[in-house]
Amino acid sequence: MxxxxxxxxxxxxxxxxxxxxxxxxxxxxxxxxxxxxxxxARYLRAAMELRRTRRKLKLSQAQLARKMHVKREFLSRIESGKQNITLETLYRIAEAVGKEFKFSFK
Known part of the structure; x- marks a missing residue:
């Protein structure tokens, strides 16, 4: 755009x-x-939810990136909505924060 x-x-x-x-x-x-x-806007909503979850768990980007075995810059791009989020990445995030990722259609 x-x-x-x-x-x-x-x-x-x-x-x-x-x-x-x-x-x-x-x-x-x-x-x-x-x-x-x-x-x-859809990407930004997902990015905001990720950031909200990470902050709620009191994790820095660097800490979460280490748990995911990715660079902090990659996580920063996701949280800013600049990086496309794949299902694999969503599952990796969930695993890193000890949560279950649920996918559904509404």
Whole structure:
């Protein structure tokens, strides 16, 4: 997805401290851009959950990376949403933190 400036109406609303509905924000993007935004959001939600779990267990990135036998930078990329997370990686994370990874469709 290309980086772009915020649309004028969004920028002005932010400057005024006003809220804008999700629909208003998304209306300024093409269908392809909206899909890219939603896909990126899915990765970021997974990354945030991993970070939340790691912090709840009081583990640093370096400590978790050692338990997973990976570089800390790899874990950092996962937590920032820059690294694709495979099922194998999810199972390795779960094993490293002593949890069970459950996969389900909702």
């Amino acid at each position: 290309r980086k772009q400036k915020l649309p004028e109406k969004i920028r002005k609303a932010l400057e005024r401290g006003e809220l804008i509905s999700h629909e208003e924000v998304m209306a300024d993007f093409s269908p392809k851009e909206r899909e890219e935004i939603h896909e990126r």
